[in-house]
Amino acid sequence: xxxxxxxxxxxxxxxxxxxxxxxxxxxxxxxxxxxxxxxxxxxxxxxxxxxxxxxxxxxxxxxxxxxxxxxxxxxxxxxxxxxxxxxxxxxxxxxxxxxxxxxxxxxxxxxxxxxxxxxxxxxxxxxxxxxxxxxxxxxxxxxxxxxxxxxxxxxxxxxxxxx
Amino acid sequence: xxxxxxxxxxxxxxxxxxxxxxxxxxxxxxxxxxxxxxxxxxxxxxxxxxxxxxxxxxxxxxxxxxxxxxxxxxxxxxxxxxxxxxxxxxxxxxxxxxxxxxxxxxxxxxxxxxxxxxxxxxxxxxxxxxxxxxxxxxxxxxxxxxxxxxxxxxxxxxxxxxxxxxxxxxxxxxxxxxxxxxxxxxxxxxxxxxxxxxxxxxxxxxxxxxxxxxxxxxxxxxxxxxxxxxxxxxxxxxxxxxxxxxxxxxxxxxxxxxxxxxxxxxxxxxxxxxxxxxxxxxxxxxxxxxxxxxxxxxxxxxxxxxxxxxxxxxxxxxxxxxxxxxxxxxxxxxxxxxxxxxxxxxxxxxxxxxxxxxxxxxxxxxxxxxxxxxxxxxxxxxxxxxxxxxxxxxxxxxxxxxxxxxxxxxxxxxxxxxxxxxxxxxxxxxxxxxxxxxxxxxxxxxxxxxxxxxxxxxxxxxxxxxxxxxxxxxxxxxxxxxxxxxxxxxxxxxxxxxxxxxxxxxxxxxxxxxxxxxxxxxxxxxxxxxxxxxxxxxxxxxxxxxxxxxxxxxxxxxxxxxxxxxxxxxxxxxxxxxxxxxxxxxxxxxxxxxxxxxxxxxxxxxxxxxxxxxxxxxxxxxxxxxxxxxxxxxxxxxxxxxxxxxxxxxxxxxxxxxxxxxxx
Numbered sequence: 130x131x132x133x134x135x136x137x138x139x140x141x142x143x144x145x146x147x148x149x150x151x152x153x154x155x156x157x158x159x160x161x162x163x164x165x166x167x168x169x170x171x172x173x174x175x176x177x178x179x180x181x182x183x184x185x186x187x188x189x190x191x192x193x194x195x196x197x198x199x200x201x202x203x204x205x206x207x208x209x210x211x212x213x214x215x216x217x218x219x220x221x222x223x224x225x226x227x228x229x230x231x232x233x234x235x236x237x238x239x240x241x242x243x244x245x246x247x248x249x250x251x252x253x254x255x256x257x258x259x260x261x262x263x264x265x266x267x268x269x270x271x272x273x274x275x276x277x278x279x280x281x282x283x284x285x286x287x288x289x290x291x292x
Numbered sequence: 293x294x295x296x297x298x299x300x301x302x303x304x305x306x307x308x309x310x311x312x313x314x315x316x317x318x319x320x321x322x323x324x325x326x327x328x329x330x331x332x333x334x335x336x337x338x339x340x341x342x343x344x345x346x347x348x349x350x351x352x353x354x355x356x357x358x359x360x361x362x363x364x365x366x367x368x369x370x371x372x373x374x375x376x377x378x379x380x381x382x383x384x385x386x387x388x389x390x391x392x393x394x395x396x397x398x399x400x401x402x403x404x405x406x407x408x409x410x411x412x413x414x415x416x417x418x419x420x421x422x423x424x425x426x427x428x429x430x431x432x433x434x435x436x437x438x439x440x441x442x443x444x445x446x447x448x449x450x451x452x453x454x455x456x457x458x459x460x461x462x463x464x465x466x467x468x469x470x471x472x473x474x475x476x477x478x479x480x481x482x483x484x485x486x487x488x489x490x491x492x493x494x495x496x497x498x499x500x501x502x503x504x505x506x507x508x509x510x511x512x513x514x515x516x517x518x519x520x521x522x523x524x525x526x527x528x529x530x531x532x533x534x535x536x537x538x539x540x541x542x543x544x545x546x547x548x549x550x551x552x553x554x555x556x557x558x559x560x561x562x563x564x565x566x567x568x569x570x571x572x573x574x575x576x577x578x579x580x581x582x583x584x585x586x587x588x589x590x591x592x593x594x595x596x597x598x599x600x601x602x603x604x605x606x607x608x609x610x611x612x613x614x615x616x617x618x619x620x621x622x623x624x625x626x627x628x629x630x631x632x633x634x635x636x637x638x639x640x641x642x643x644x645x646x647x648x649x650x651x652x653x654x655x656x657x658x659x660x661x662x663x664x665x666x667x668x669x670x671x672x673x674x675x676x677x678x679x680x681x682x683x684x685x686x687x688x689x690x691x692x693x694x695x696x697x698x699x700x701x702x703x704x705x706x707x708x709x710x711x712x713x714x715x716x717x718x719x720x721x722x723x724x725x726x727x728x729x730x731x732x733x734x735x736x737x738x739x740x741x742x743x744x745x746x747x748x749x750x751x752x753x754x755x756x757x758x759x760x761x762x763x764x765x766x767x768x769x770x771x772x773x774x775x776x777x778x779x780x781x782x783x784x785x786x787x788x789x790x791x792x793x794x795x796x797x798x799x800x801x802x803x804x805x806x807x808x809x810x811x812x813x814x815x816x817x818x819x820x821x822x823x824x825x826x827x828x829x830x831x832x833x834x835x836x837x838x839x840x841x842x843x844x845x846x847x848x849x850x851x852x853x854x855x856x857x858x859x860x861x862x863x864x865x866x867x868x869x870x871x872x873x874x875x876x877x878x879x880x881x882x883x884x885x886x887x888x889x890x891x892x893x894x895x896x897x898x899x900x901x902x903x904x905x906x907x908x909x910x911x912x913x914x915x916x917x918x919x920x921x922x923x924x925x926x927x928x929x930x931x932x933x934x935x936x937x938x939x940x941x942x943x944x945x946x947x948x949x950x951x952x953x954x955x956x
Contacts (some may be wrong), residue, residue: 162893162902163815166781184676190534192678195527235678237663240671246663250685253652261644265636 161194162202167209176209179218183208183225184235193233295360298348302389304337305341305396306429308595313422316415320488328411331418332403338425339393339400346380346393349438353380359445362386362438363956368870370840378462379452384602385438387465391582392428394473399425402477409498416484417477423478427609437601446679447468451841451870460520468513468540472578474506475543478550479575479617482568486620489627491568496558499571501929503554507547508925514540515918518921525889526878528906530914533682538661539581544656546574549650552643560705560866562633562640565625566647572621572940577654578616583610589665610907642700642708649693656685694748694799697792701785702762714764720755724748735808742807749803752796756789787928800915802884810907813893815900825907826854827888829861842868847901849890851881863890885910 161180167173177194183204185196193201193208204225211221225233237243312334319327354376358364366383367376381390399421406414432438481499485491517540522530531537534623550570556563583589585605634640660677667676698720702713714721730746732740763781764774812824816831823829830846844866851859863879878891886909893902 156549161813163813166813182678182680184678191677195529230674232674232676235676236684237675237677242667242671243663243675246659246677246681247685249659250652250656250689253655254648255691257648257652261636261648275335 161205165202165205165209167213169213172209172212175218176205176212178204179208179212179221182235184223184233186229186233294348295352295357295439296443296685298345301341301348301438302345302433302439304431305345306426306433306759308338308341309422309425309429311422312338313419313426316421317419317487320412320415320419323412325680325716326413328415329521331415331422334465335396335399335403335418338932340365342389342393342396346389349386349389350380353377356449357445358447358449360438361440361442364442364446364449366452367449368841369448371452371457374459374462374708375452375457378456381465381469382452382456382461385432385436387437387469388428388432388586390466391473391650392425392432392467394470394901395421395425395476398473398477402480406498410714411805412488413484413490413495414805415479416487417480420480420483421476424480424613427612429608431602431605435605446872454842454866454868454871454873454875455524457841457868458520458524459653460516460524464513464516464520467509467516470580471506471508471510471513471547472540472543474502474509475547475575475578477502478506480573482571483617483620485568485628486617486624489624490901491564491628493558493561496554496567496743500551500554502556503547503550503571503574504925504929507544507551508922508929510540510544510547510922511918511925515915515922519915523880524828526876528878528889528891528904528908530911533660533679534540535661536585538657539584539785542657542661543574543577543581545650545654546570546577549647549654550574551711552646552650556640556643560634560640563644563647564628568625568628569621570651572614572617573651573654576610577658579613580658580743582663583607589956599613622750634705637703637710638708639700639703639705642696642703645696646693646700649689653686653693657682660685660756691745691748694752694795697752697795698758701759701788703790714928716758717751719761720751720753720758723754724751726750739807742803746800749796749800753793754796754797756792756796758933759785760789783931784928787924787931789924790927791921791924794917794924796917797913798915798917798919801910801915804910804913805908808909812902812905815896816903817900820900822905824888824905827907828852829890829903829905829953831901831903837864841870842866847892847903849879851888853883859916861888861890863892865892882912885916 158243161177168234180194181192183193185191185193185198185201185204186202187198188196191198191201193204195270208221211224222234226288231238241248316328316331319325319330349360352360352363353367356363356367356369356376362383362385366386367379371379378385400417402421402424403418406417409417411872429547478499481495481502485495514537517537518530521532521537522528538794553563553567553570557567569901583606585608589603595944610920660681663677664675675782698717699710699713702708702716703710724747727750728743731743731746735743760778760781763785764777766774769777810825812822814820814822816822817909818831818833821828821830828851830850830852832850835846835848837844837846844864846862846864849861849863851861853859859881861879861881864877865871866875866877868875876892878889880890881888886907889906892908893904895901
């Protein structure tokens, strides 16, 4: 039984990881110009994934992937240059953050300053379940099947009437 | 003169709102029916006065009266008539007037359709609505007066922002506002219940149709806005998790949760306190949305600080209403007694599950939207919370909920049987499995998870009709009898089925377009060809065209479809003459549920045009699904109307019922 529980837990974790992976990896539409596109398809795919997570700093809530702005274009080219130079995704992100600040990341980093933001969904669901569990336990202890004195009195009264 | 009259009637309406916010509630307190009934007349009178005021502003716009600052700033004499009308709400002042107009209309609807309401409840409700009216009328008159005049009227206006000159804008804000403001009714009912301390099933029966109306309009408004952004903004996205979008999505999430919890309250007298809290939260989200969009706080905390008058005023309204109602809730919630025990696996349990996930999702969107503002205010550091964050958090939160959707209606009240429900969902499970297998078999590059989510979509779609199939039971009854039975089922049951079905349809559209979309970006000259997903596009020629308030270059593409038929697509580049603002108009061709989307980029040095083409498989399902949800809402509403027609009898019946349960 315990093994089954552990197994099911692993299944749940794997499923959620998969889920997260697809949400991370949508094929996104781009404002990329043809002359920017890298010849290496795998590298270009990485470039696109990265650029959909970077904010166009002069636009309103647009990624550099979606934006026509020249700054967005510059960033797209910069990012591709770093990728061609052999940087890993994290190195590229680190480099761009060092130049433009964390504001450029559409997906903020996990840290002390974003602890509340990132943990909130999980905390809420868990707290919700715990509260419900607690309520249910409490409820079964004070079972409604026992009647109050008032109700008992009323029953005897009604039964008395029936005679 | 008409403009001044419009201004004057608005002030008169404020006077009436002040009366209505005090007198009826006192009447309810001391039991004076005359004072309570006063709200009936004042609320209808207010709706008429504000309608007149709104009409006066519309008149100024239609006649291009540029001596009115607001008209001069946002309209142009050569605009097509439709946009002269929609310009009225295409700006801050006018949109607030529309907001207040809807608020007054809802108040008058309550007074007209609420004939059978207990008089004290009705008086309290109308007073609470008047409080909101007072606040917003003051806001308009003090900080955002649309009737201000110019001493030396110019000959021509500044034109409406070109992006807003679209049929989409003509419809989107009114729909959304009607939804936003509709939640004020529920809020007023909740507050009235807290004031009087009385809350029964009849109350829930009253609240549910109003929530449903608001929900239907919110759904329509959000879907409309999403489609508008999709074709107008020209980069093919349909949801950007933009703070302004979130501002409309949060009330929707709250209203959806409220619809479900009100159901429990109405049928089982449980979740009372929670339902009242949700009603408060739902309207608070409407107010917050208005604040976020209207105060300019979203663009930057600094923009808010440079023009603080409006921002601070709305913030005060927010604090007053949200803070006040929550304080009232904290004080009085204890008075409300919850009844109706239930097992964890039951219809009630399923609805609680729904509420847990919806409110968690709501909180996630809320905190995500406000977090950058809060963090900047606290320690000055600037971060962004954008689409990747929301996809990563909101998405997984929705999955368990969607998985549970088909179970809900199949579980019995009080104590349900999960296995029995599952056995009735064999068809849905089969469809889901089939969908997964087919997706995996026929696509090469689809991630396994995409296939699973497609399966989930079919699970929700087919599972939505499980309750109806159980109730009609074709195999036992035969087709004729099953049909007769299906027609005899209550509208709300069909409503649930259609709304849940629509949810699955939307999900299918979302997965399909985000996984299987293809894209081609190409530099093209006249005569060049491009190929995308079997379609061949040829850039034929460019034809200039002059419209009343813009000039455009239409790019004519001849498209050869995979089936052999030919058609023309005409994206365009426009220059609006007054604001000298360039826009690009995308061209969309729909075949089946999918769309071919062509958008234009820049013209490069060597005189070629960057053309972006997308093949968006099943993308229209996203909005088609919301149409099903709306249809479901309307069906359910039609059903409710029958019962709401006789709430007195219903109230008495429920009273008798409760006596019977005590007696029995």
